[in-house]
Amino acid sequence: MRLIHMLNKLFTRSLALSVTALSLVGCQLIAKDETVTANNTKPDKPLNVLMIAIDDLNNWGGAWGGPAITPNLDQLAAQSSFFRNAYSAVPACNPSRVAVMTGQRSETTGAYLNETNFRTLPGGQDKVTMPQYFRKLGYEATAAGKIFHHPRGQKAKPAVMSDDISWDYQEAGPTGTGGYQDYVNEQGWAKWHGGIAEYEGLPIIPYIRKHGIWGPIQQTDEQTGDYHTAKYCADYLEKTHDKPFFLACGIFRPHSPQLAPQKYFDMYPLEDIKLPDVPADDMQDIPNIAQHNWSSGFAKLVMSRPEEWKRAVQGYLASTTFADAMIGHILEAFNNSQYADNTVLVLWSDHGFQLGHKNRWEKFTFWKQGAGAPFIIKAPGVKPAIIDNPVSLIDIYPTLIELMQTPSKDDLDGVSLAPLMQQPKQAWPHPAIITYQQGNNAILLDKWNYIQYRDGSQELYNQHQDPEEYHNLAADPQYKSVIDKLKTFIPEVVIPQKEYRPGG
Template identity: 30%
Template sequence: MKYFLYLLFLSTFFLQAEIAAKPNILFIIVDDLRPELGCYGNTLIKTPHIDKLATQSTVFDRAYCQQAVCGASRASFLSGLRPDSTRIYDIHTQLTSTQKDCLTLPLFFKSKAYETISMGKVYHHLSDDPNAWSRAPKMLTGSWHGKQGYVGDAYKQYSSTDWIPAGAEKRAAWECEDVPDNRYPDGALAEQAITQLERLKKDSQPFFMALGFSKPHLPFNAPKKYWDLYNPAELYKSTMTDWPKKMPRIAPRYSEELRNYSGIIQKREQIKGEIGLKLVHGYYACTSYVDAQIGLVLNSLDRLKLRDNTIVVLIGDHGFKLGDYGSWCKHTNFEIDTRVPMLISSPCSPASQTQSLSELVDIYPTLVDLCGFSIPEHCEGLSLKSILEKPSAELKNAAFSQYPRSQGKVMGYSIRSGKWRYTEWTEIATGKIKNRELYKHETSSIATHNEVFNPENKTLIKKLSQQLASGQGWKSKRRQ
């Protein structure tokens, strides 16, 4: 009996030691962050902290979301499933309403004795996937609570002639107040994340912390000092202010998201002049603001001596238009809406930059693989571990995205492959292809004209259509 107890003690001891040796995970999700960062070649924007992280990371230059809207995108990469599998294509549906038994990314790590923490906007809905977290996610509180992130009078500024959706609050699209960082939600979130890290440091249990920052999502609210970083005369101006030539009418989405805010031209036309410049200024200010908050959290990892055993992932959940094509926000299959920043910093991988195609749905299997666990069979992405070890390696020849139209009756399936973005608009009931798009992206994320009608591209289109396979072409590269 004593011998049995001794063996039991040893097995328990070694199991606990094995668990304690597993790396921690800090998963940073930034809302509406496009690859508008210093580490992605933007020499104007000021993002020193993300750029510093890039020097310790593999920077994925060609990473793509699976749908350019936050609810569907987050449901996809947190479940390891693509939108056609989650059956979520909007911001209203919760993952647990369509995938009740899904072993989500945080739930997987919870099952492996990790403490799982959700802070800020992780899922689109705070109440989604409640069993995945060791502690219930909590709403931040502050002087802006109930004012949707405003601290001053911008929440009340509106014109009686503004078009406002029924039931929506009338509020400005930006705010610039001379206040400390923690007066706005993301500053308070960073402080609370640091408090959690200090607590977790004292525990031998590994942790999975998902940290979701809301900026630079609209409204563009940030402390004045971040607005002051930029000269409005030097701000980004898109080289393409009209939709691509010969683009099908089903492809674009205009600026409906901006209709929730006052002081904006509420017509389907370009938002020109001072308003457009102010929006770009606000986006840049918010990006620098959230960069500073990320820096505070990462500095705390170093201060607490957690950095050497923590995998850090930083992503944007989808791209964003800043007046590109004369439009704003996201909600399309265009390159500029689907391409995202993605940085993975693993203690055992050297810093690098890679041109290898990757997708947000790859994050789940990658983290599982890096931590030495077996990848769940349901995962529809691929582990990027080989890319972290050898940046020139290639796992896939296409990245897949999609977006519905016509009240869900038509699905736009899109791939980025080589220098091309190819899209088919397919009638779901019949499988009939109603429209096609083909854009060349050699030096820019901006498309200029639809080349699908060029007879010289007939063979190319056939090849890309077979590769797309009605949105299911990713299955040919799925892990065997």
């Protein structure tokens, strides 16, 4: 299976390269002066990278047809290769970011859980992350905000899981927003529920009891940590740099808690909030293993209080619009900079976010609402297009290599999306593969989302006919051939999960 995967990667790369420029044999290293860009032209100088990562941003933005007001994201999507059907490699913050930055799935790195530092796993110290790769080519790699699982932090010593060895420099600034203390009681639990530890027999773990809060804050934009991140990146883009750069900007909102300045809440009057559609019978065809996770008790508690549920939705929408405004600061500086025409801009979120969908809150599922992720690439010479094929965030690393004419790397699990950017309507044979804890996978190809759990139970959704994934088709015999085909893409485990924690 791994041989087939390698051949698929090689086939994809060959589609994008001019046959008159070079001949690929096996996994040879492609020299810079032999490669061509997506529009078959050679750049006069190395291209830069501007990466914008947003935490827990789902598909509610305007360009995705959602209710959130996101003018900056919408404009960028219209100017770019807009991957409207993209997925995280793992629907959890840390392993998703490890997958993006290493170009390898959990099965390859062993990083399945939020608690896992991939550097401490077998072979982890030898992993070459994206910023490390470009540094080896003479780039300056700079980060602000959350790129790996933790931002650098403001202490003298960088946070371990910010992976400081990846960077030339990390900005020691705040992230997110303030205002947290206004919404918790003396015990640290959210005031709106007071510290309820379970609901309908389902536990409500301390993390969500503390961070499941939402509301306006007294801070202005300029007083927030996310603004600090955006301003640092904007200032960086206004300067002249002697070397090509890899600049990564991490915006923390709309990650929990959903707190933002008052003006963003004013854009979503509570009486106008529309709650997510959660059919009462939606879970009847879901396998027992997926009936609930650690967030289900919290989700049911919120949904049992419709007015609080509205406030939660309002908080997520307000936080999304706040994040969009921070992105706008970065984009304004970028568009006005000397680098606008020689930089590949890539924007992504680590996964989606659920607000009651299938009795879930936040992420940690294989359904589109939890695993789907905004993903946009703006590259010189590539025409704007909407791409609806399922793709994975793990493809970012090989795609940048292709677009930027840099040496190939044969240990990546993803494939270059450069051919798809050039021909958006082509049939795409490469599925988006999702893992959440070892033995659980989803395969997304064409219109299908196939889910297989570690106990062998299954789900299958036709996303064209059932975009909300309400109807599990896995038990219908007429889809056996579809399932058999999709099963062949389930990845092999190279490094097993170190430990398993339910809900981890």
